[in-house]
Amino acid sequence: MLECVSFKSSTPTSISSPLPPPSEGNSTEELEEGEGTSATSPNVSREFHRAVEAHSYNEIRSMVQAPPQVHHIDDEDSHHRHVLSQVLQPDSHSVREALAKAKPKSNLTRLVSTYFDHSETASDFCLRLSRSVHRARYLYAPLSDLLSVLPADAPLPSLSQPQCNHAYDLFLQFDREENPFALFRLHRLRDSFSDLKRDIQRDLRKCHSRIRLFRHGAAGCALCFVAAAAGTVLVASIVAVHAVVGFSALSAAPFCVPRQKKRELARLKQLEVVENGTHVVNDINTIDSLVDRLQTAVEGDKAFVRFALERGRERHPIQEVLKQLRKNQPVLEHLLGDLEQHICFCFYSVNKARYALLKEICSHQTS
Structure with a gap:
């Protein structure tokens, strides 16, 4: 996994974040509109027309279109x-x-x-x-x-x-x-x-395959616990058997979901975000x-x-x-x-x- 890092502007005049915190109200809507579109077939035209109305887009435009006040090649590179x-x-x-x-x-x-x-x-x-x-x-x-x-x-x-x-x-x-x-x-x-x-x-395909294996493994693990519990209480009454089986299955389920699955789900989400980029x-x-x-x-x-x-x-x-x-x-x-x-x-x-x-x-x- 990658460590979290604070987003630091290089200078006080850098452009505003396209993803401001939710406490800023409607300002988040400028860039988050259109995120519900399909990742595999984004509506680029609609996103474009929404973007040109966004404050951050206009900040970018003002900086990019400003003519450079330079007179030497070194100054141009620095600019x-x-x-x-x-x-x-x-x-x-x-x-x-x-x-x-x-x-x-x-x-x-x-x-x-x-x-x-x-x-x-x-x-x-x-x-x-x-x-x-x-x-x-x-x-x-x-x-x-x-x-x-x-x-x-x-x-x-x-x-x-x-x-x-x-x-x-x-x-x-x-x-x-x-x-x-x-x-x-x-x-x-x-x-x-x-x-x-x-x-x-x-x-992504490999990640999906591993997650499916984790799910199948969890299901098999739960069945094993159920079978074992049923075998040990076979001599008990039907009510007792149901009680032990239910308790065993419920208690076994959390242990059958490995930590690797959580990491794999996090990995899957990050891969999807990179693919969208x-x-x-x-x-x-x-x-x-x-x-x-x-x-x-x-x-x-x-x-x-x-x-x-x-x-x-x-x-x-x-x-x-x-x-x-x-x-x-x-x-x-x-x-x-x-x-x-x-x-x-x-x-x-x-x-x-x-x-x-x-x-x-x-x-x-x-x-």
């Missing part, structure tokens, strides 16, 4: 670690403290440790991806500013040569920048959670799909820009490309907004699962 320590809860220190006290070092401990590692990796990945959203908006900002000052009529009116020159310079700048989403591949992260879920399900792979799949679409969208815009650049400062190609960029702009912004929402929801889901797991560990430890 990243700081934000991750604020957003990821329970923090890694509390997790390490709990796992260090685990005894014995069982396969359950390994699975739990692996889950916490994967969930922290997922959060780190999502935070880095949120920085790519910032970079994408920064990449498009000059072009968006240009389009905003041009008349909104479609098609665009004939541009002046200074406007063409300005657009051409912006195209050069846009073309030099890398696609913010080009290097993001989530398949390894997705595979990690899938492998973990497979290992957990294997242990692996459903974050659904969020990762959604994020992966959005990243693919954004990467394609940015590459498409880059192709249009290169088309204009290859023709120099000619007015007509520049106008046609600006027209296409204006058409694509709402779609891109919609995808960026969706990605931001699902990044925050992934943080929310990870934190909820981490709290639930440590809460389960502590509840069995204290009992």
Whole structure:
């Protein structure tokens, strides 16, 4: 079993717990709604729409979407670690403290440790991806500013040569920048959670089998006591036999339920909680799909820009490309907004699962 450990915030400004104590009234409903859904087929859409109304979700969103005020790569890395320590809860220190006290070092401990590692990796990945959203908006900002000052009529009116020159310079700048989403591949992260879920399900099957054996053993033990009692009082009256048999069966039952069964039931519950935490792979799949679409969208815009650049400062190609960029702009912004929402929801889901797991560990430890 794993030892109970208090949940300590790394700093006073860390986000509120998704699982506050019941004394806080209705605040627990924010994150505990939807827990009645099936663990094997969670209603992700309903959970998502409920989550966006939760206070902790909005705390996460405000921290993740805040633009970093850094000017050096070392400062950016430091800022990243700081934000991750604020957003990821329970923090890694509390997790390490709990796992260090685990005894014995069982396969359950390994699975739990692996889950916490994967969930922290997922959060780190999502935070880095949120920085790519910032970079994408920064990449498009000059072009968006240009389009905003041009008349909104479609098609665009004939541009002046200074406007063409300005657009051409912006195209050069846009073309030099890398696609913010080009290097993001989530398949390894997705595979990690899938492998973990497979290992957990294997242990769940073994755990269920052992519990069934305990139940059969308890039933057999009770029957043995009944038979022995019946044999010793065979010469007694029928009333006496019934009395001894009933007393023997009742008194034997507690001793036929081994301590191992209680530990196995606790293990079963923790495995179920860890398995439920692996459903974050659904969020990762959604994020992966959005990243693919954004990467394609940015590459498409880059192709249009290169088309204009290859023709120099000619007015007509520049106008046609600006027209296409204006058409694509709402779609891109919609995808960026969706990605931001699902990044925050992934943080929310990870934190909820981490709290639930440590809460389960502590509840069995204290009992």
